[in-house]
Amino acid sequence: MLKIRNLESGYGKIRVLKRISMHVDPGEIVTIIGANGAGKTTLLATIAGLVKATSGEMIFRGQELAATAAERIPALGCVMVPEGRQVFATLTVEENLILGGHVLQQREGSRAVSENLEHQYQLFPILRDRKQQLAGTLSGGEQQMLAMARALMSKPSLVMMDEPSTGLAPLIVREIFQVIVRLRDEGNTVLLVEQNAKAALGIADRGYVLETGKIILQGPAEDLLANNDVQRAYLGREKIEGEE
């Protein structure tokens, strides 16, 4: 579905991503884990077109994303849930969702938007209760759900999520991750960037480990979970030698 080869990008003269190659297949959850500043967010922002790639290729369903303007990428079926929610704070919850359905509206008409709106309310019942409220007045967890629902309103084939667990209480994080699993079970494809490596690898099918802009490890999620380097660096288990 998404194939990235030798991707490089950055801000101005600063090169953040160095020769990244990776792929995402339909129907799987792929996670990218790594420390702060490893380039995870830059990678997603580059795929979404917010940051311009300096070299390499990103083929999404046969289309070269690097040559596509950021606002045209959602119409191809690739949407991003940005870090820190970024809801339209001064608009109501329902307006946020309708705006998320903007590309669906252009592709399939208003009927499809209202049907999908109903579907999102079923997936996130809390949003139905709050639909006339201004999005900025929601709690952090509710805003995260709104941001996810807004992205799903476009019926994307690939959803990219940037740090959905940031700043949320553990219980809410669990709920969000359950929703991500449900999305996969419904046939969606998810590319998940997380600092919370344990939770992310717990639900993912495959994972990539990013360090200072390079992919240093990749494989099935359970292999990465069991990997000693990953455990030491990202799962906070220093003294596990001798266990098991």
Next chain:
Amino acid sequence: MTTELFIQYCFAGLTYGSIYAIVAIGFNIIYNTTGIINFAQGEFVMLGGMISISLLPFMPMPLAIASAVVLTMVIGALIEIVFIRWLKDPSVLRMIIITIGISILTREAASHVWGENIRALPYFIGNEITAISILGARISPQVLVVIGVCGLMVATLGVFFKTTSVGRQMRACSANRTAAVLCGINTRNMVTFSFILSAGIGALAGCIMSPITYSQYDIGTGLAIKGFTVAIIGGLGNAGSAVIAGLLLGLIEAFSVSVVPLAFQDAIAIAILLIILFVRPHGLFGSSEAAGLKEF
């Protein structure tokens, strides 16, 4: 002060106030999508009046006004496309200076095209001395036209932003531009739309006020200052309170005539602007909390 005089002042205040409100709403629309103050806003008002006056010999007045509004909208779009659209990540300061330049350019071009003569559209109903008696005060029907049309514009804009898809997209742009891009909204087009819309309402205001206030190539600057004051009093980006603030400034100016000499009228607006900027920079009606929810 007699009742008649009081009502006379009220209507004078409301007339100017609704014009200020429309200019302020023009500021707000562009501010909301771009984060900049378009100092050429007053020029849109001037262009509306001047173009309609020039077209009047060739067509009936409603058509002349409609054509003037459409032409000004085209000019608004061209200004955005030529001077702003192609800029890559322009800073707010750079864009503001560009709009000041556009304002000077438009004014000078207008003085070449139309000269320095003061012109005016004829009164829509009756003439200079036609008057309706309201509680003893004699009010020109044109005053009621100005107040009515401005009210109608405000209501239409409200419906436009609340219910139409383009209106919603423009609000999304102003709430969070990155998120709007991620929703697949073409934010550059929204900026162009906001210039077109501001130009249109400015031009219409310029036409309907022309019989009372007259039109000249340089009326834009004064209106821009008044409109800016009103936008600041109401809280930048807040169209609803711009209406209240506009009417308030209009009334204050009208009643001030009975206390201080007429020459001080403009000084009052500037004084209010300075006080508000010092004491409540988020405006009289804008809450600092709502301002906190905004990106700009």
